[in-house]
Amino acid sequence: MEAGIGQPVTENVERRVRDSFGRQGLMVHLGAVLTEVRRGHVTIRMPFRRELSQQHGYFHAGGTSAIADSAGGYAGFTLFPDNSSVLTVEFKMNLLNPALGDALEATGRVVKSGRTLTICQLEVVADAGGRRSVVAIGQQTLICLAGRPDAGGRDASDRNEAKNPGRDG
Amino acid sequence: MEAGIGQPVTENVERRVRDSFGRQGLMVHLGAVLTEVRRGHVTIRMPFRRELSQQHGYFHAGGTSAIADSAGGYAGFTLFPDNSSVLTVEFKMNLLNPALGDALEATGRVVKSGRTLTICQLEVVADAGGRRSVVAIGQQTLICLAGRPDAGGRDASDRNEAKNPGRDG
Amino acid sequence: MEAGIGQPVTENVERRVRDSFGRQGLMVHLGAVLTEVRRGHVTIRMPFRRELSQQHGYFHAGGTSAIADSAGGYAGFTLFPDNSSVLTVEFKMNLLNPALGDALEATGRVVKSGRTLTICQLEVVADAGGRRSVVAIGQQTLICLAGRPDAGGRDASDRNEAKNPGRDG
Amino acid sequence: MEAGIGQPVTENVERRVRDSFGRQGLMVHLGAVLTEVRRGHVTIRMPFRRELSQQHGYFHAGGTSAIADSAGGYAGFTLFPDNSSVLTVEFKMNLLNPALGDALEATGRVVKSGRTLTICQLEVVADAGGRRSVVAIGQQTLICLAGRPDAGGRDASDRNEAKNPGRDG
Numbered sequence: 001m002e003a004g005i006g007q008p009v010t011e012n013v014e015r016r017v018r019d020s021f022g023r024q025g026l027m028v029h030l031g032a033v034l035t036e037v038r039r040g041h042v043t044i045r046m047p048f049r050r051e052l053s054q055q056h057g058y059f060h061a062g063g064t065s066a067i068a069d070s071a072g073g074y075a076g077f078t079l080f081p082d083n084s085s086v087l088t089v090e091f092k093m094n095l096l097n098p099a100l101g102d103a104l105e106a107t108g109r110v111v112k113s114g115r116t117l118t119i120c121q122l123e124v125v126a127d128a129g130g131r132r133s134v135v136a137i138g139q140q141t142l143i144c145l146a147g148r149p150d151a152g153g154r155d156a157s158d159r160n161e162a163k164n165p166g167r168d169g
Numbered sequence: 170m171e172a173g174i175g176q177p178v179t180e181n182v183e184r185r186v187r188d189s190f191g192r193q194g195l196m197v198h199l200g201a202v203l204t205e206v207r208r209g210h211v212t213i214r215m216p217f218r219r220e221l222s223q224q225h226g227y228f229h230a231g232g233t234s235a236i237a238d239s240a241g242g243y244a245g246f247t248l249f250p251d252n253s254s255v256l257t258v259e260f261k262m263n264l265l266n267p268a269l270g271d272a273l274e275a276t277g278r279v280v281k282s283g284r285t286l287t288i289c290q291l292e293v294v295a296d297a298g299g300r301r302s303v304v305a306i307g308q309q310t311l312i313c314l315a316g317r318p319d320a321g322g323r324d325a326s327d328r329n330e331a332k333n334p335g336r337d338g
Numbered sequence: 339m340e341a342g343i344g345q346p347v348t349e350n351v352e353r354r355v356r357d358s359f360g361r362q363g364l365m366v367h368l369g370a371v372l373t374e375v376r377r378g379h380v381t382i383r384m385p386f387r388r389e390l391s392q393q394h395g396y397f398h399a400g401g402t403s404a405i406a407d408s409a410g411g412y413a414g415f416t417l418f419p420d421n422s423s424v425l426t427v428e429f430k431m432n433l434l435n436p437a438l439g440d441a442l443e444a445t446g447r448v449v450k451s452g453r454t455l456t457i458c459q460l461e462v463v464a465d466a467g468g469r470r471s472v473v474a475i476g477q478q479t480l481i482c483l484a485g486r487p488d489a490g491g492r493d494a495s496d497r498n499e500a501k502n503p504g505r506d507g
Numbered sequence: 508m509e510a511g512i513g514q515p516v517t518e519n520v521e522r523r524v525r526d527s528f529g530r531q532g533l534m535v536h537l538g539a540v541l542t543e544v545r546r547g548h549v550t551i552r553m554p555f556r557r558e559l560s561q562q563h564g565y566f567h568a569g570g571t572s573a574i575a576d577s578a579g580g581y582a583g584f585t586l587f588p589d590n591s592s593v594l595t596v597e598f599k600m601n602l603l604n605p606a607l608g609d610a611l612e613a614t615g616r617v618v619k620s621g622r623t624l625t626i627c628q629l630e631v632v633a634d635a636g637g638r639r640s641v642v643a644i645g646q647q648t649l650i651c652l653a654g655r656p657d658a659g660g661r662d663a664s665d666r667n668e669a670k671n672p673g674r675d676g
Contacts, residue, residue, distance in 0.1 A: 026223065070231065089264060090262060091261070285454060358562040363558045363560035391530075399598075400574070407568050428600060
């Protein structure tokens, strides 16, 4: 619904997204990889391993949601100005089918990009030997923190900001 | 709103919950620990480490949501009959504040327990040196799979069931 | 994602949907009209009038959500067996833009149809003199009450059922 | 979780809320009445009538959600500065039980109040001859439009603002 969604990003945007993703300790810990970075459209792939399972051996909904949340967050981030960062305000997932396969692929896609808030649709597909099926869909609201470069944060020198970024304040 | 929520569980129920939690590869991988198991009320604690962070060094919303989802799932499971298992149908999280602290504690609490569907409220609190603040709230719908013992699953001999549990079939 | 979504329905299904819609006092009260009934895909149109406004003169989010909920409910209902009825388990709406125009059109579309639960995506478009814009998107979970004909209900002779249909039990 | 929630409001705040509610054509049309206005805590009551029903004769989820949305919106609004207005960003409802009774009462309660975003919990209770039961719970995100008095809107002289308020900018 937004114009230009899915188009290529500039090198600068791609670098900002990949740098930020690389700082997400959780994505590394889950073995998740950024596979596609387009304008308002980002895909993350996460191969199956035992460490990602719920009690029946499927992918745990928590991991499914984690990559969906990051995919949406970075989809929004591709459209943000330099010198800003992104936080998730809320998200909601419907888990349609047991998440079983060699890997999951989560795609976030911007539906509405505003100055402050951005809304994404999320979709997670299971890839089982090339057979693909949708296992989850979601919706997400992001907030753009203008004037707060993404590379700052917990270890930044401005501790006050780092300690109290607020979701919107 | 449900009667008896928060009361002690039987040994049998506690064992079923702890066994099931122990099979959740993701909870182990995230360093999450089951700290409280009561009727319709379960708490999970997850100490901070770098592997759980998002790009600014806070807890990643995906990890926050993962423990909230498990806490709610097991809160529902305490009320299910033997020989059944639980799947998450959907959940929604509002992230109120940056999740920063020594540990997060997620509590799931049953609001409505039905034969098929169970609804939980979820709350995640950050514990920063004893100072506690709510960082996320959520709502969740669970489905009870009657006649499907929780210990089955991907490696069970009944492959048909394992392959096609359906969320509701 | 489901097969056959958007295909024509049988006369029988169309009649069941229209009969049921006609019994929804709220849809009549809001001036909403069923404009399209396809397999797993239903559209409802609601012309603007003062009685539908919020405090600034836009369509109230409650009315927007009401037609989205009904559109999704009937989209699911087209795929249900005879002698069953439908209830909404939960839904979530993101309001993207102020809902301003001559009319709103809500479409519900089935994404996953299960024996017990059905998941829909919802979209509401504002039509302002032919210029169309998406004002809201949503996700919804429905439950199929098998063996409970839709025409029953509050005035049915089986008062026990009418009084205690449960959402799932 | 916010301080002072549930405390009395000033006359000025009460008047702003009641004026705004009175301009919500939909609330009047549904027969809804503002019954309680406290700091971050607002209740709306809606007596049953045929015009509010779904196909089985219960309250339609759309009406249930409409009063929940307004209750939350005004709960947030009580904490906003003068000269601002409120819009709903998103909300999510779980419908726990069939909404049957003499009236519904929806309460919105602020959980987190930020400069830009405010998060509420929503609860809808059915009152059947004094017997009360929770029929729905929800979560909601509001945005504060600073510098945009609530009394403006569609008919305001500043048509540009009225036509393009944006949800966030």
